Amino acid sequence: MAASPGVGYDLVVVGTSWGGLAALRTLVSGLPDSFQMAVTIVQHRHKDSDHLLRTLLQERSSLVVCEVEDKMPLEHGHIYVAPPDYHTLVEPGHFSLSTDAPVRYSRPSIDVTFSSAADSYTHRTVGVVLTGANADGADGLRRISDRGGLALVQDPETAESKPMPEAARRAVPRARVMPLGGIIDYLSSLPAGVPEREDA
Amino acid sequence: MVVPVSDGQSLPGPPLAYNSDLERLEIELLLEGVYRHYGFDFRSYAYASIRRRLWKRVEGEGLTTISELQARILHDPDAMERLLLDLSVNVTAMFRDPSFYKEFRERIIPLLRTYPFLRIWHAGCSTGEEVFSMAILLEEEGLYDRARLYATDINDVVLQRARQGIFPLDRMQEYTENYLRAGGKRSFSEYYTAKYDGALFNSALTRNIVFSQHNLVTDRSFAEFHVIFCRNVLIYFDKALQNRVHSLFYGSLVMFGVLALGSKESLKFSQYEPCYEKISQSEKLYRKVR
Numbered sequence: 001m002a003a004s005p006g007v008g009y010d011l012v013v014v015g016t017s018w019g020g021l022a023a024l025r026t027l028v029s030g031l032p033d034s035f036q037m038a039v040t041i042v043q044h045r046h047k048d049s050d051h052l053l054r055t056l057l058q059e060r061s062s063l064v065v066c067e068v069e070d071k072m073p074l075e076h077g078h079i080y081v082a083p084p085d086y087h088t089l090v091e092p093g094h095f096s097l098s099t100d101a102p103v104r105y106s107r108p109s110i111d112v113t114f115s116s117a118a119d120s121y122t123h124r125t126v127g128v129v130l131t132g133a134n135a136d137g138a139d140g141l142r143r144i145s146d147r148g149g150l151a152l153v154q155d156p157e158t159a160e161s162k163p164m165p166e167a168a169r170r171a172v173p174r175a176r177v178m179p180l181g182g183i184i185d186y187l188s189s190l191p192a193g194v195p196e197r198e199d200a
Numbered sequence: 201m202v203v204p205v206s207d208g209q210s211l212p213g214p215p216l217a218y219n220s221d222l223e224r225l226e227i228e229l230l231l232e233g234v235y236r237h238y239g240f241d242f243r244s245y246a247y248a249s250i251r252r253r254l255w256k257r258v259e260g261e262g263l264t265t266i267s268e269l270q271a272r273i274l275h276d277p278d279a280m281e282r283l284l285l286d287l288s289v290n291v292t293a294m295f296r297d298p299s300f301y302k303e304f305r306e307r308i309i310p311l312l313r314t315y316p317f318l319r320i321w322h323a324g325c326s327t328g329e330e331v332f333s334m335a336i337l338l339e340e341e342g343l344y345d346r347a348r349l350y351a352t353d354i355n356d357v358v359l360q361r362a363r364q365g366i367f368p369l370d371r372m373q374e375y376t377e378n379y380l381r382a383g384g385k386r387s388f389s390e391y392y393t394a395k396y397d398g399a400l401f402n403s404a405l406t407r408n409i410v411f412s413q414h415n416l417v418t419d420r421s422f423a424e425f426h427v428i429f430c431r432n433v434l435i436y437f438d439k440a441l442q443n444r445v446h447s448l449f450y451g452s453l454v455m456f457g458v459l460a461l462g463s464k465e466s467l468k469f470s471q472y473e474p475c476y477e478k479i480s481q482s483e484k485l486y487r488k489v490r
Contacts, residue, residue: 048298067464068464069464069465069466069468069469070434070435070462070464070465070466070469071439071442071466071469072466072469073469083463083464086435086464087249089246089248089249089252090248091246091247091248094439094469096246096248096249096435096436097432097435097464097465098249098252098435098436099290099291099292099432099435100249100252100253100291101291112252116248116252119220119248119251120248122220
């Protein structure tokens with residue numbers, strides 16, 4: 001197991017684009033009711049998307065699924081969906097949003113969320129890159145790995161769209177590569193911490 | 201299909217071995233220096249996003265550390281100008297979130313008709329896209345001639361741009377779609393003239409707009425308003441500063457005045473939630489009730 005004794009994970013960040021909806025529905029339905037980490041999902045989507053993604057995920061999960069709003073606190077056992085047309089940044093204990101320019105044509109950018117998660121939660125972060133048709137997430141996953149966090153990549157052979165997990169695997173050679181079912185089991189087995197409370 | 205692994209250029213940030221405590225110290229020193237030397241106070245900005253913007257500037261200046269950036273900024277006012285643009289430009293669009301403008305038209309305009317004169321504040325107006333959108337909306341609702349729009353921003357450069365009323369021509373298709381979905385009543389192209397790669401908006405639209413520099417962090421209120429727009433500006437502030445600015449807004453609104461926030465902003469995480477009621481279920485429109 002990746003976690004050394006006494007070390008838990010607080011935060012799981014998940015990035016996906018093409019093929020993501022089906023994969024995410026499978027992922028969230030597979031997480032146990034007792035799942036303790038905060039899960040933040042960044043799915044590329046059109047800027048005018050409504051709350052449908054949140055609703056579709058909530059249908060499949062007994063955990064609370066929320067769409068992120070600015071300064072929303074991170075709570076354990078909750079699933080957060082990055083809103084369309086903003087970047088979602090992770091601060092210790094809460095989210096901040098930004099309307100800075102798209103990164104590699106994407107807003108939300110997976111790299112932006114992953115790297116802010118890596119900076120705020122360092123080795124207590126798990127990054128997961130799923131199916132997708134571009135290379136977003138690869139740099140962010142490397143940042144997570146470099147900061148001592150855990151990198152998981154969906155086996156490209158099992159992904160609906162391969163380029164995104166392939167790029168992530170190339171950028172982070174030590175990432176664990178496994179099919180979606182394996183990712184669910186692995187996440188469920190990890191020791192969880194509780195997101196740190198904010199000082200303020 | 202081969203997807204190139206990025207060269208790291210798209211993700212500015214500290215080198216791998218960078219110590220995050222040291223980084224925070226450097227950022228705090230830089231922001232303190234900017235405040236004491238130039239008077240711009242970014243010390244209470246949301247850390248994750250200001251950090252990201254600072255590293256972009258480090259990269260843009262061809263430097264490698266925040267401390268180097270600090271030295272350059274303190275000694276070179278032009279570098280400060282560039283940083284100010286990075287830190288204060290709020291990327292926006294005309295009729296951003298069309299459903300918001302539609303709701304404003306349907307729910308707020310009837311309230312505003314009850315006032316003989318309207319003062320509207322666009323706080324943090326940036327390059328003015330949303331101010332022009334509101335001028336168009338008020339014009340179409342027959343309220344513009346009794347309204348005055350105060351468009352303020354910390355940054356004089358973006359205000360100058362806003363005053364010109366020229367927006368990129370290649371955005372007009374998007375803006376036209378937004379306008380129509382926002383309930384626009386005319387043809388959007390009536391409002392501008394295409395010139396080279398710019399769309400010059402009808403100067404009549406600015407007849408009741410007052411552009412002026414105002415710093416939400418350090419300046420006080422300057423009038424009493426019926427509506428305050430502050431959309432996607434507070435997201436760059438930390439929670440303490442958000443509360444301070446909410447106090448400024450609360451004190452600047454007439455009773456039953458309207459506060460309009462960005463679609464992913466909420467009063468829920470501020471101390472001022474009890475002072476307002478929601479006017480809309482779907483959009484971030486609030487009315488001061490106590």
